[in-house]
Amino acid sequence: MPLPGTGAATKAPKRASTAKQTLKYVVVIAVIGLLLFLLYRWARPYLIAGRDLLATIRELKDKLTHPANSPRRSEKLIRCDACGTWVPGARMLVAKSGKMFCSRDCLSVPRLK
Numbered sequence: 505m506p507l508p509g510t511g512a513a514t515k516a517p518k519r520a521s522t523a524k525q526t527l528k529y530v531v532v533i534a535v536i537g538l539l540l541f542l543l544y545r546w547a548r549p550y551l552i553a554g555r556d557l558l559a560t561i562r563e564l565k566d567k568l569t570h571p572a573n574s575p576r577r578s579e580k581l582i583r584c585d586a587c588g589t590w591v592p593g594a595r596m597l598v599a600k601s602g603k604m605f606c607s608r609d610c611l612s613v614p615r616l617k
């Protein structure tokens with residue numbers, strides 16, 4: 505027949521071990537948290553670079569899916585010095601004097617001065 509004293513004595517180490525286990529979990533969680541924090545700090549520049557890369561890829565994809573938008577955005581309209589028509593810069597003809605003309609006709613026969 506076990507004495508009440510011994511019963512308490514067997515219970516005490518059990519409680520101590522659970523407390524130890526809890527402490528172990530706390531330490532493990534703290535270490536994991538610290539590792540994650542360090543990993544995040546270490547990886548942050550890479551994450552930012554990755555985000556920039558994704559943005560660039562998205563922009564490229566946008567240009568590829570909507571090809572009509574990009575030339576319109578990049579080409580400025582320039583006014584013809586002869587007839588006054590607004591024409592995309594890539595299609596303009598530049599005279600020796602530096603004037604811009606919409607066509608060969610305007611370049612050879614300037615109607616306005």
Ligand SMILES: [Zn+2]
Pocket residue numbers: 584585586587588589605606607610
């Ligand atoms: Zn013209």
